[in-house]
Amino acid sequence: MKCPSCGCAGMIDKVAEETLSYGGKSMTLHAMHGQFCSHCSEGIWDEESYRRYTEAQEGLVRAVKGDPGADIRRIRKKLNITQAKLALAFGVGKVAFSRYERGETRPPAPLVKLLKLIDRHPDLLDEMQKM
Ligand SMILES: [Zn+2]
Structure with a gap:
């Protein structure tokens, strides 16, 4: 060669x-x-x-x-909520969380921060779902 x-x-x-x-x-x-x-x-x-x-x-x-997709999946599993329901609560497209978790799309930083906040205070999710 x-x-x-x-x-x-x-x-x-x-x-x-x-x-x-x-x-x-x-x-x-x-x-x-x-x-x-x-x-x-x-x-x-x-x-x-x-x-x-x-x-x-x-x-x-x-x-x-960091791997925001893995963080999102971990938090979502802990909250015991589906990707579709979480998408509804966040007001994003139905497949958004699937894309974030698979690393196809990088999630917006504010979304990750908000989710981490919910991770610490899970009752916020109920409130968010009512908004
Ligand atoms: Zn050479």
């Missing part, structure tokens, strides 16, 4: 450590396999290592930013 960067034929198999950093957190992946150029040090991970790399990166971003 030729190097995708400099075109030389000196690609060698290598096992390496790769450190990812994001938002002040970092994480090191061990035993990452790839092909690296002996000339310009350009490298490509093999499929398995690349998958680990992207997963670790997503995990790191989630750890820094």
